[in-house]
Amino acid sequence: MDADQRLTDDALDGRLRALFQAAGPLHAADDLEARVLARLSAAPVRTSVVAQPLMSRNAWVGAVIALLALWSLSTVTSSPDMASTVLPELPALRWDTLLPVLTTPWTLMALSTGALLLLLDAVLSRPRPAPRTA
Amino acid sequence: MAGHMHEDELIDAARKGDQQAYARLMRSYKHMVYTVCMRVLRNREEAEEATQDSFVKAFRNLGTYQGGARFSTWLYSIAYRTALSALRTRRPGAVDLDATPERALADTTSPVGHAQDLGMMVEAALARMPAEDAALMTFFYLQDRSVEEIVTITGLSVSNVKVRLHRARKRMLELVTGPWKEEAWTLIND
Numbered sequence: 001m002d003a004d005q006r007l008t009d010d011a012l013d014g015r016l017r018a019l020f021q022a023a024g025p026l027h028a029a030d031d032l033e034a035r036v037l038a039r040l041s042a043a044p045v046r047t048s049v050v051a052q053p054l055m056s057r058n059a060w061v062g063a064v065i066a067l068l069a070l071w072s073l074s075t076v077t078s079s080p081d082m083a084s085t086v087l088p089e090l091p092a093l094r095w096d097t098l099l100p101v102l103t104t105p106w107t108l109m110a111l112s113t114g115a116l117l118l119l120l121d122a123v124l125s126r127p128r129p130a131p132r133t134a
Numbered sequence: 135m136a137g138h139m140h141e142d143e144l145i146d147a148a149r150k151g152d153q154q155a156y157a158r159l160m161r162s163y164k165h166m167v168y169t170v171c172m173r174v175l176r177n178r179e180e181a182e183e184a185t186q187d188s189f190v191k192a193f194r195n196l197g198t199y200q201g202g203a204r205f206s207t208w209l210y211s212i213a214y215r216t217a218l219s220a221l222r223t224r225r226p227g228a229v230d231l232d233a234t235p236e237r238a239l240a241d242t243t244s245p246v247g248h249a250q251d252l253g254m255m256v257e258a259a260l261a262r263m264p265a266e267d268a269a270l271m272t273f274f275y276l277q278d279r280s281v282e283e284i285v286t287i288t289g290l291s292v293s294n295v296k297v298r299l300h301r302a303r304k305r306m307l308e309l310v311t312g313p314w315k316e317e318a319w320t321l322i323n324d
Contacts, residue, residue, distance in 0.1 A: 020256060022252050025276060035186055
């Protein structure tokens with residue numbers, strides 16, 4: 001049996017590692033950096049930039065809280081007792097009058113489009129290449 | 135400006151378009167990237183082209199480097215895939231036979247005397263293996279990468295990497311023979 005075959009895997013790995021590292025890597029051309037930089041300068045390049053979303057996470061949280069508050073307010077003021085005792089100075093924001101407004105085709109389309117655009121913005125807000133001249 | 139910067143700072147500067155910082159990064163890694171490309175392509179011109187392509191791609195995609203893995207791992211992954219892509223679209227007859235290590239091996243009959251001969255021996259053995267196996271051997275033994283890092287670089291599964299490494303090591307030992315074998319072991323043990 002060959003001496004190499006009697007070695008353990010680790011010992012063999014050690015030998016091969018030593019052999020490869022003694023041999024070293026191959027040598028790239030000396031002017032490689034200059035050639036790459038020339039290529040990068042020759043044409044407009046695209047470097048990656050981090051684009052911020054239109055609405056930050058805090059803005060999203062604020063919007064949700066505002067929406068919930070609006071809904072709560074409309075629910076509270078929809079009750080005649082509450083409207084007259086707890087929040088007498090607030091104008092009556094009745095849910096049964098608000099709902100038909102919110103469910104008109106134009107309102108629904110506007111809300112859907114806004115939500116879609118914000119979703120698209122959130123998806124595209126990750127780091128991505130943007131055009132830049134060299 | 136880029137004179138005394140650490141790698142992370144160089145990457146940040148390059149990401150902002152500082153080409154001198156990127157040139158410093160290239161100087162650090164160009165030999166390894168070229169070696170990876172050469173292992174896969176086995177043709178000097180193609181390997182040089184693939185090396186340049188790799189660095190151009192890396193510069194243009196620096197924003198996607200998140201810093202989770204080592205920069206070199208990310209860069210070698212680009213180089214490996216670029217070289218493989220070039221290999222698959224290679225025009226017929228592109229291999230530079232005069233430059234292959236096999237040819238060099240045929241011309242080498244004297245015992246190993248220095249690192250250049252060791253390099254020739256390694257190249258000769260790797261030239262007789264499948265390109266992907268030769269690249270894996272380079273990552274594992276020359277660049278001292280773990281199996282997990284090789285998985286990240288190549289996109290192969292853990293078991294596939296292990297099997298290929300085992301097979302390549304066995305083949306390597308068969309190929310490292312001849313009058314310089316014992317001297318090679320002696321030299322690397324000194």
